[in-house]
Amino acid sequence: MARSPYSGKPQRAFWRGGVAGVGALELVDLYRPRFPLTPETRVFTAGSCFAQHVGAAMTRAGLSVIDAEPALRGMPPETARRFGYGTYSARTGNIYTVRQFRQLVEEMLGLFTPALPAWEKDGxxxxxxxxxxxxxxxxxxxxVAEMRAQHLVALGRALEGADLLVFTLGLTEGWEHRETGTVYPTAPGTIAGDHDADIFVFRNYGVAEILEDFTALEEMLAELNPGLRWLLTVSPVPLAATASGDHVLTATMRSKAVLRVVCDMACDSSDRIDYFPSYELVMSPAHAGGAFGPDLRSVRPEVVEGVMALFLASHGLAPAPEGVAEDVGDMSDDALCEEALLDAFRP
Amino acid sequence: MTRAVAVVGTSNIGAVKYAEAEIAAEHPDLSVTFYGLPGGKFAEAGVDAAGLFQPAEGDAGARKLAERVNGTAALDLTRFDAVLAIGDTLGMPQTLFMAAQYDVADWPTRRDRPLISTPAFLSAMEEAIAGRADHLARQFRGIAPVFAALAPYPTIAVTRRGPHRQEPYASVADHPELPRLHALYRDALARALAARGMTFVPQPAETMAGPFLTKPAYAMGAMDFRTEGKVLNDHRHMNAAFGASLFRAFALALGATSAGADPTAQIKE
Structure with missing residues (x-):
């Protein structure tokens, strides 16, 4: 038999047997962690709405997920969820773009003052x-300013004390303040505020810009917390709407592809940065019934559960016991995602 | 015409039960029946399909206790024109804990606690109340009109250290916004109960030492609802004077006539 560079490659190198013929969430040797994750690892979670599932699964699995602004005794669960308590390691809300995260940390460090930080609606x-x-x-x-100041203090404390920052990259599209470059997580006029094209400008970040933002972010946090390591993921949740002028499907694929490339480049740049392929696991064609719910945006709860089980197993950690894991269903449907509000602007 | 009312609840019905004679004199048009269970057993009790209020199915111990204390294991609520339900704290401990631990952004005082927005605080309070109000509504299923009174506020003694310390109340003892909190809580509770077809009977002002607290005199000589003569003096259960006052508030809400009652009478501390 002729020799080929593919000879002797393990099963994971071949689509047939690596993906085809294997359960969508039963892939063998898919993810090789760069560094161990133990129950003692202090994890900070942030990112786009899919990151809510990541943090929740880690918490259920008994990991030390930081909660710097916790729901204190007496706060019932639905209120806590609705007001962003316990959703991420601080009440950051969803951080959709890397630039948003960079600016948040710059603001926390006193290096940046956001423009128009309070948006009005109905008084x-x-x-x-x-x-x-x-x-x-x-x-x-x-x-708004008083509560934000308190939030930034809590955020700083949490980031200083974290061992691992789990960050889910969600979008490349964002809205900026023209004059200052302040980037906002939602378009003005979606939840509050009002869109004025003279004041706000649409941005669709590319690989170079995002990588630059990430590098700056990573360096700032390394200075604050030299031991901090990163685990990046890409949200598989498609865009609810695009302002790019492209079809939303094209815009979604472009966005995810860009983010995926950034993750690879970031990982290549440092052995302190790891990538977990939750995006690939969800997008795999091996899901018999599809990985998404009827709206083709929400990842089916059992898929989320399977993805997180695979992640935990890769670290030798057990997923939550059965009864607890069943709660994932509710959590999945209820992920708070301002971006989904854009759907209201459909023609 | 005599109307039949049932006073149903936890050990806190004791205060009303031991005021039976006074109540009978004051409200000759009301025929009153009492049915009580210890707190945990009361929480599990409820009305069955036939309208019988009784302990949880299969709880032989609770049935036996109900029979001994109330003379019957189950109370047929279809026989009554109204029910005064006493005993649940209806989301109050959660509300007090929240107030103790957070500074509400719209309130003027700052105690170096985490800030919480007013909508978040109100939402938490309403959610805490809703959970308990739903439970109460499920227990009684609207068989007879339900008038709900909170378990009595404890006396001021419980806000100090010692064996009677009650954490939720102690935690807000020095809260600068207690009157505001009390008003907000009572309004929210009244709304929640009304939304579920029940009427809130607030603790009479004459019995209160302050927001969420009862005058100590109303706890002195309080007796165990199960055993007449067994004095509790635990600052959580109240005496017959309190019971008479609370029943007066209930009767007023019910629209009953009063004979010889002096609604302005106040106990002297």
Whole structure:
């Protein structure tokens, strides 16, 4: 038999037997962690709405997920969820773009002051940088600033104390303040505020920009917390809407491809950065019934559960006991995602 | 015309039960029946398909206790024109814990606690109340109109250290916004109960030492609802004077006539 560079490659190198013929979430040797994750590892979670599942699964599995702004005694679960308590390691709300995360850390370190930080609607004021955590808004811009200042202190404490930062990259599209470059997680006018093309500009970040943002972010946090390591994932959740002018399917694929490339480049740049292929696991054609729910955006709860079980197993950790894991169903459907609100603007 | 009312609840029905004679004199148009169970057993009790209020199915111990204390294991609520349900704290401990641990952003005082927005605080309070109000509604299923009274506020003694310390109340003892909190809580509770077809009977002002607290005099000589003569003096259960006052508030809400009652009478501390 002729020799080929593919001779002797393991099963994982071949589609047939590596993917085809194997259960969608039973892939062998898919993910090789760069560094161990133990129950003692202090994990900080942030990112786009899919990251909510990641954090929740880690918490259920008994990992030390940081909660810097916890729901204190007496706060019932639905209120906690609706107001962004316990969703991420701090009440950041969804961080969709790397630039948003970079600016958040710059603001936390006193290096950046966001423009137009409070958006108004019907006499109430929203924190423009995390509008989802206060769904009914606040009384005044001063109150927005007061609560934000407290949030930034908690955020700093949490990032300083973390061993691992799990960050799910969600979008490449964002809205910026023209003059200052302040980037917002939602388009003005979605939850509050009003879109004015003279003030806000649409941006669709490319690989180079995102990588630059990530590098800056990683360096800032390394200075704050030299031991910090990263675990990147890409959200498989498609865009609810695009402002790019492309069809939303094309825009989604472009966005995910860009983010996926950035993850690879970031991992190649440092052995302190790892990537977990939750995106690939969800997008795999091996899912017999499809990985998404009827809206073709929400990842089916059992798929989320399977993805996270595979992740935990890769670290020698057990997923949550059966009864607990069943809760994933509710969590999955209820992931708080401001981006989904864009659907209301359909023609 | 005499109306039949049932006073149903936890050990806290004791205060009303031991005021039976006074109640009979004050409210001759009301015929009152009492049915009580210890807190945990009461929480598991409820109305069955036939309208019988009784302990959880299969709880022989609770049935036996109900029979001994109330003379019957089950109370047929279809016989009554109204029910006064006493005993649940209806989301109050959660509300107090929240107030103790957070500074509410819209309130003027800052105690160096984490800030919480007013909508989040109100939502938490309403959710805590809703959970308990739903439970209460399920227990009684609207067989007879339900008038709900909170378990009595404990006396001021419980906010201090010692064997009677009650953490939720102690935690807000020095809260600068207690009157506001009390008003918000009672409004939210009244709304939640009304939304479920029940009427809130607030603890009479004459019995209160302050928001969420009862005057100590109303706890002195309080007796175990199961055993007449067994004095509790635990600052959580109240005496017959309290029971008479609470029943007066219930009767007022019910629209009953009062004979010889002095609604302005106040116990002296």
């Amino acid at each position: 109430r004021y929203w924190d423009a940088l995390r509008p989802g955590v206060e769904p009914e808004g606040l009384t005044s811009p001063a109150q």
